[in-house]
Amino acid sequence: MLMKAVFPALLLAVTIGFSDGALASSGSEIKAAMGPLRDSLLTMLKNADKRGPEQQKAVKETANKVSQLVKELKVPADKESAAAELKSVWGEFNKVREEKVVPAILAGNTSEAEKLVNGEQKQRLMKIMQICDQLK
Secondary structure, X not given: OHHHHHHHHHHHHHHHHHHHHHOOEOHHHHHHHXXXXXXXXXXXXXXXXXXXXXXXXXXXXXXXXXXXXXXXXXXXHHHHHHHHHHHHHHHHHHHHHHHHHXXXXXXXXXXXXXXXXXXXXXXXHHHHHHHHHHXX
8 A cells, every 4th residue: 555655656756857867968968969960961061972851851860969968958057157158159060050061062062061161160069079078
């Protein structure tokens, strides 16, 4: 009888505890998600035959995953400024990817896309990785 009364309360407590943790992400998770994003974008850039809807979807989905992780990032109070910087740099990275890099690739302007990817985007990527390391 006691078990019937205690089990639902225990289950509820465990569920609430896990749901709070499940909504939070870490710098390590964001850093790990950046790899597949970069790989999917470089695949599209380097392979003219991989610029169709399937690869475009892969690029978009990997970027969406990073965006979600950045949105869910939870850090201690002493790391809030680093988290804010990460969100800002990610926002710039994602905007340039979406508005300049992918359109340049799809238009066949690979030299412009490579210039962006190996220039300003690489700098942003390195900054994101550096901040993620601070947030571990």
